[in-house]
Amino acid sequence: VRVAIAEDSVLLRDGLARLLDDAGFDVVAKCGTVRELMLKVDSFPPDVVVLDIRLPPTHNDEGLRAALEIRERHPSVGVLVLSQYVELGLALTLITDSADGVGYLLKDRIIDTDEFVAAVRRVAHGGSALDPTIVSTLLSHRRSDDPVAQLTRREREVLELMAAGSSNQGIADELVITLRAVEKYVSTIFTKLGIPSTRSESRRVLAVLTFLRSMPGSVPAAQRSALLA
Amino acid sequence: MTLDATIEPRLRARILEAADAERQRLERNLHDGAQQRLVSLGLRLSLLATRLEADSEAGRMLAAAREELAGSLEELRELARGLNPAMLGACGLVEAVQSLAARAALPVWVTSDLTRRPPARVEVAAYYVICEALANVAKYADATTVAIDLSLRDRRLVVEIVDDGVGGAAPGEGSGLRGLVDRVEALGGRLEVVSPRGRGTTVRAEVPCAPSSLRPPHDRLPAPLAAAELPCA
Numbered sequence: 001v002r003v004a005i006a007e008d009s010v011l012l013r014d015g016l017a018r019l020l021d022d023a024g025f026d027v028v029a030k031c032g033t034v035r036e037l038m039l040k041v042d043s044f045p046p047d048v049v050v051l052d053i054r055l056p057p058t059h060n061d062e063g064l065r066a067a068l069e070i071r072e073r074h075p076s077v078g079v080l081v082l083s084q085y086v087e088l089g090l091a092l093t094l095i096t097d098s099a100d101g102v103g104y105l106l107k108d109r110i111i112d113t114d115e116f117v118a119a120v121r122r123v124a125h126g127g128s129a130l131d132p133t134i135v136s137t138l139l140s141h142r143r144s145d146d147p148v149a150q151l152t153r154r155e156r157e158v159l160e161l162m163a164a165g166s167s168n169q170g171i172a173d174e175l176v177i178t179l180r181a182v183e184k185y186v187s188t189i190f191t192k193l194g195i196p197s198t199r200s201e202s203r204r205v206l207a208v209l210t211f212l213r214s215m216p217g218s219v220p221a222a223q224r225s226a227l228l229a
Numbered sequence: 230m231t232l233d234a235t236i237e238p239r240l241r242a243r244i245l246e247a248a249d250a251e252r253q254r255l256e257r258n259l260h261d262g263a264q265q266r267l268v269s270l271g272l273r274l275s276l277l278a279t280r281l282e283a284d285s286e287a288g289r290m291l292a293a294a295r296e297e298l299a300g301s302l303e304e305l306r307e308l309a310r311g312l313n314p315a316m317l318g319a320c321g322l323v324e325a326v327q328s329l330a331a332r333a334a335l336p337v338w339v340t341s342d343l344t345r346r347p348p349a350r351v352e353v354a355a356y357y358v359i360c361e362a363l364a365n366v367a368k369y370a371d372a373t374t375v376a377i378d379l380s381l382r383d384r385r386l387v388v389e390i391v392d393d394g395v396g397g398a399a400p401g402e403g404s405g406l407r408g409l410v411d412r413v414e415a416l417g418g419r420l421e422v423v424s425p426r427g428r429g430t431t432v433r434a435e436v437p438c439a440p441s442s443l444r445p446p447h448d449r450l451p452a453p454l455a456a457a458e459l460p461c462a
Contacts, residue, residue, distance in 0.1 A: 009265040015272040022276070059257060061319045084260050085310055089324035108302045111271030111295065137331040
């Protein structure tokens with residue numbers, strides 16, 4: 001699997017390259033700027049790009065823009081964006097049309113090397129890897145009458161892993177249950193939430209996030225006027 | 230006298246701008262310096278871990294060190310986040326407020342009719358008003374719910390933070406509200422706190438915001454740019 005890295009801290013860039021190299025990846029580019037990255041990706045597209053969301057010159061969101069650009073120009077190249085903060089809005093910007101081959105993780109996750117390497121591999125193969133905090137943000141403060149509240153604790157755990165991009169097998173391994181049990185949970189969840197079922201594991205990431213997003217923690221009009229009264 | 234009235238808000242605005250720039254610089258330094266180093270350190274520890282037996286004494290000590298490092302990184306991240314709402318620039322006020330709401334200790338309901346983004350200065354002021362108001366709710370209000378409403382009315386951005394707590398908030402007594410008044414007034418707006426004892430608190434800020442100053446929702450993410458147009462580093 002061929003990987004390109006864009007990270008402006010030399011220390012971290014080398015650390016990442018070493019880690020991925022040790023894990024059997026072919027590190028084809030190590031870049032410090034978006035410009036360098038785009039030149040490399042355009043001339044010889046890798047399987048996956050791992051890039052920091054903040055890159056020179058402004059350290060604002062150059063990395064995110066580059067990621068969107070790569071997705072537009074090279075749909076077969078996976079992009080894994082690393083960010084100091086993980087924000088739902090940015091995640092949704094990245095997966096507007098599809099979550100295939102998209103990853104968005106907190107930078108600190110690199111330290112959990114096994115999981116991080118697995119995430120890079122997943123994204124390289126067209127899967128997704130979304131930071132668990134995104135899903136937990138979406139699941140916090142749910143209203144008691146919303147369909148998510150009807151999920152059992154186990155179903156909620158499955159939902160969180162599913163929304164983060166885990167495959168059924170990945171969920172089974174994580175929760176130490178059988179693959180069949182996972183499939184059953186997944187179909188129950190989809191039924192309870194009323195989401196049309198999909199077999200594609202990355203497409204369901206988008207389905208679940210869109211669902212959670214469509215029922216944000218917005219207050220019903222009656223409750224709001226009671227508060228304001 | 231008239232001079233004072235015109236100069237003072239401008240001076241205040243400049244002081245605030247300078248302070249904001251400094252916070253941004255600090256946050257950048259934390260990100261580019263300490264955070265990157267700690268993540269690299271974590272990577273090294275992880276590489277070291279692969280060369281040790283996981284259940285040996287050294288392996289366990291190393292695992293504990295990695296956990297501690299992960300905790301430090303988290304603290305550092307929260308500190309940096311408080312210094313500069315990085316989210317605000319990239320995603321806009323509504324997203325940033327929703328993100329704040331999701332991290333709050335109590336349920337916070339956010340409603341908004343903004344379809345376009347106010348100018349950056351106005352967004353920053355509104356964001357800080359909301360942060361401070363939420364911090365005050367958590368500290369003093371003993372509330373169960375907070376409602377935040379963002380709307381554009383009569384060429385003004387109106388921000389309202391309403392809680393159902395104990396009320397009786399007195400601005401100026403270490404509540405951080407004084408700084409907010411400065412921030413809002415520097416933009417020609419006003420801040421109002423209504424807090425009758427026992428009947429919750431409403432913080433309301435109005436900041437002038439001309440329709441012509443509004444930006445598209447994803448201002449920071451313009452149309453795709455060609456590699457050739459990217460500035461050299």
